[in-house]
Amino acid sequence: MPDVIAPGLKVLFCGINPSVYSAVVRHHFARPGNRFWPALHASGFTPRLFSPFEQEELLALGCGITNVVAQASVSADTLTAAEYAEGGRQLEARVRRYGPRFLAVLGIGAWRTAFQKPRAVLGPQPESLGGARVWVLPNPSGLNAHYRPVDLARLFRVFREAVESFPR
Numbered sequence: 001m002p003d004v005i006a007p008g009l010k011v012l013f014c015g016i017n018p019s020v021y022s023a024v025v026r027h028h029f030a031r032p033g034n035r036f037w038p039a040l041h042a043s044g045f046t047p048r049l050f051s052p053f054e055q056e057e058l059l060a061l062g063c064g065i066t067n068v069v070a071q072a073s074v075s076a077d078t079l080t081a082a083e084y085a086e087g088g089r090q091l092e093a094r095v096r097r098y099g100p101r102f103l104a105v106l107g108i109g110a111w112r113t114a115f116q117k118p119r120a121v122l123g124p125q126p127e128s129l130g131g132a133r134v135w136v137l138p139n140p141s142g143l144n145a146h147y148r149p150v151d152l153a154r155l156f157r158v159f160r161e162a163v164e165s166f167p168r
Helices: 021-027 036-043 052-061 081-098 110-116 150-165
Strands: 011-015 063-067 102-106 123-129 133-137
Touching: 011 052, 011 081, 036 081, 036 150, 052 063, 081 123, 102 110, 102 150, 110 133, 110 150, 133 150
Parallel strands: 011 063, 011 102, 102 133
Antiparallel strands: 123 133
C-alpha cells in the first residue's frame, strides 16, 4: 500500500494497518463503513467529503497518510507485538525523513503497542516521534463501536484546531 506523503506536511495521519479491501483497491481507509474520510471533512480538515480514491488531494492541504504496519489484514487484532515494534521503527524513520509537524496515530492500541506506551491516552502525547508532535486519535474503523461519528468529528476537530494554532 503506497503512502500518501511528501516532505514538510502539517499532518501525517497514521492508520494501524491497511484492510485487505484497502490493499486490493490501493487506497487508504477505503473499506465501506470506515469513518476516516467523514471525520476529516466534519472536523474541517477537508473542504468537502473526499472519497478514498481522492486521497492524493490531501497533499495540497498539507496532509498525508501512512500506517504503523504495512501488512494488510482482515483485522488489526491479528497483528503481533513484533510487527507493531518493527512498524514503529519504520514509522519513526519515515517521520524523520519527511518531517511532518504532527503525526496523528489513529488507534490508541497501536500507539501503546508499537512504542511501549501502555498508559498513553487519547490526545497530545508528551513525547515527539522523529521530530513530529504526536497526537493519538481513535481508530476510525467502522468496527470501533466506542466512538460515534459525531465523537470522531469532535476529536478530529480539536486536533485540527491544535495544528492550526501551532506556530510554523
